[in-house]
Amino acid sequence: MAQKLLVVRAGRTFLDRSFRPAAVVVEGGRIVDIVGHRDRIIAERTVLVPDDAVLLPGLVDSHVHVNEPGRTEWEGFRSATLAAAAGGVTTFVDMPLNSIPATTTLEALEIKRAVAAPSAYIDIGFWGGAVPENLGALAPLHDAGVFGFKCFLAPSGVDEFGHLDRAQLDAAMEEIAALGSRLIVHAEDPALLHDHGALGRGYDAFLASRPPASEASAIDAVIDAARRTGARAHILHLSDAGSLPAIRAAKAEGVALTVETCPHYLTIVAEEIPDGASEFKCCPPIRDASNRDLLWAGVVDGTIDAIVSDHSPSTVDLKRAGDGDFGLAWGGISGLQVGLSAVWTEARDRGIPLETILPLFTTGPAAVAGLDAVGRIAVGAPAHLAVFAPDDVVRVDARELRHRNPISAYDGRVLSGRVRRTWLRGRVVFDAGGDTAGAMDAAGVPGGRLLSRRGTLVAVGEEAS
Numbered sequence: 529m530a531q532k533l534l535v536v537r538a539g540r541t542f543l544d545r546s547f548r549p550a551a552v553v554v555e556g557g558r559i560v561d562i563v564g565h566r567d568r569i570i571a572e573r574t575v576l577v578p579d580d581a582v583l584l585p586g587l588v589d590s591h592v593h594v595n596e597p598g599r600t601e602w603e604g605f606r607s608a609t610l611a612a613a614a615g616g617v618t619t620f621v622d623m624p625l626n627s628i629p630a631t632t633t634l635e636a637l638e639i640k641r642a643v644a645a646p647s648a649y650i651d652i653g654f655w656g657g658a659v660p661e662n663l664g665a666l667a668p669l670h671d672a673g674v675f676g677f678k679c680f681l682a683p684s685g686v687d688e689f690g691h692l693d694r695a696q697l698d699a700a701m702e703e704i705a706a707l708g709s710r711l712i713v714h715a716e717d718p719a720l721l722h723d724h725g726a727l728g729r730g731y732d733a734f735l736a737s738r739p740p741a742s743e744a745s746a747i748d749a750v751i752d753a754a755r756r757t758g759a760r761a762h763i764l765h766l767s768d769a770g771s772l773p774a775i776r777a778a779k780a781e782g783v784a785l786t787v788e789t790c791p792h793y794l795t796i797v798a799e800e801i802p803d804g805a806s807e808f809k810c811c812p813p814i815r816d817a818s819n820r821d822l823l824w825a826g827v828v829d830g831t832i833d834a835i836v837s838d839h840s841p842s843t844v845d846l847k848r849a850g851d852g853d854f855g856l857a858w859g860g861i862s863g864l865q866v867g868l869s870a871v872w873t874e875a876r877d878r879g880i881p882l883e884t885i886l887p888l889f890t891t892g893p894a895a896v897a898g899l900d901a902v903g904r905i906a907v908g909a910p911a912h913l914a915v916f917a918p919d920d921v922v923r924v925d926a927r928e929l930r931h932r933n934p935i936s937a938y939d940g941r942v943l944s945g946r947v948r949r950t951w952l953r954g955r956v957v958f959d960a961g962g963d964t965a966g967a968m969d970a971a972g973v974p975g976g977r978l979l980s981r982r983g984t985l986v987a988v989g990e991e992a993s
């Protein structure tokens with residue numbers, strides 16, 4: 529029998545949507561075999577996952593804002609990928625805005641890839657941006673391997689990334705349908721938003737400024753345009769559960785539509801957000817408890833395809849702007865590292881098994897981005913794996929999270945479940961015990977790779993098979 533590099537044995541391995549005993553055999557960074565839990569294999573290294581933990585595929589997060597370059601003091605590739613690895617995430621797709629330049633041109637994509645390549649501890653892909661200035665000229669970014677295009681239907685929060693009006697949304701969908709790409713949409717209708725300047729420290733005024741109707745109106749427009757053009761469309765960060773029936777109906781009708789929500793919408797409710805606690809500000813906003821219940825129904829019945837972080841940090845000063853004024857503070861939540869634990873904590877309280885939520889952290893977001901090779905433990909797949917201990921209890925301390933700025937909506941929360949170890953291509957990139965020696969190659973370079981839409985691995989300036 530040929531000698532194998534690494535065997536990971538677990539009594540509960542997440543395979544084909546259920547837990548089974550298995551031994552995962554890894555050679556050359558890939559999964560080369562999956563055999564019986566107790567089968568004898570000669571290996572250089574064998575890892576036994578203890579009975580109180582499960583073996584998962586590395587998680588996939590298709591919605592992360594890394595602000596490097598340009599706003600690197602908000603978040604950078606090194607800190608974001610280390611946080612991701614600590615949360616069991618081995619692949620994420622970077623959003624096209626909040627860095628400068630925004631990823632709306634080929635040149636900007638090349639700049640982002642050049643700064644990401646030497647700092648990435650996990651694998652990273654990129655979304656392009658569809659803005660008024662580049663409509664009609666999306667093909668170069670598509671050809672360069674972006675996974676699709678993001679647009680806003682309301683002001684984005686940064687001046688350099690403009691939003692599309694309804695005619696431009698239609699035009700973008702037509703162009704994207706012709707390319708065979710996908711349009712991912714921040715769906716709020718600006719005509720129904722009232723956020724102009726300071727709103728004060730009470731959460732209610734902020735919540736009222738971004739009503740459910742603004743999401744519903746924009747989502748209707750996206751469904752309409754997707755239906756007419758045949759483009760693949762994706763609703764980002766759904767907060768308004770009242771829009772789920774329209775989404776369900778569109779999917780049933782055959783519209784090429786997917787939808788994501790985020791851990792904060794599934795775990796936090798407006799009623800519990802204290803005055804001035806602008807670390808909870810995000811757009812669309814976190815709504816009330818009855819809305820959260822309906823979002824959970826959408827998770828359980830399969831309407832919601834993915835749960836992704838929408839990790840969108842800023843400096844502490846900007847996040848606390850105006851002494852916690854919900855109108856002035858930066859809108860975005862830092863949750864990259866704690867997503868699975870946060871959602872599992874809430875799921876468990878609701879009697880929902882871990883198996884139900886795991887696809888939304890793995891194959892779901894992978895499919896949203898068209899990343900077919902990741903998010904599952906399968907022969908031939910890259911050996912991205914995570915050990916998760918569902919019964920471990922952790923109290924989140926924002927200062928200990930690995931993203932750049934020590935502020936998070938999850939600070940102080942007591943969560944069930946902890947990632948104990950993460951492997952990227954069979955190398956340890958996070959170990960709760962502190963051993964991350966495998967995170968770098970012999971030259972001291974982080975081992976994350978840049979991904980393109982075609983699933984090939986891209987070094988800066990070249991493409992390898």
Ligand SMILES: [Zn+2]
Nearest residue numbers: 591623838840
């Ligand atoms: Zn976002």
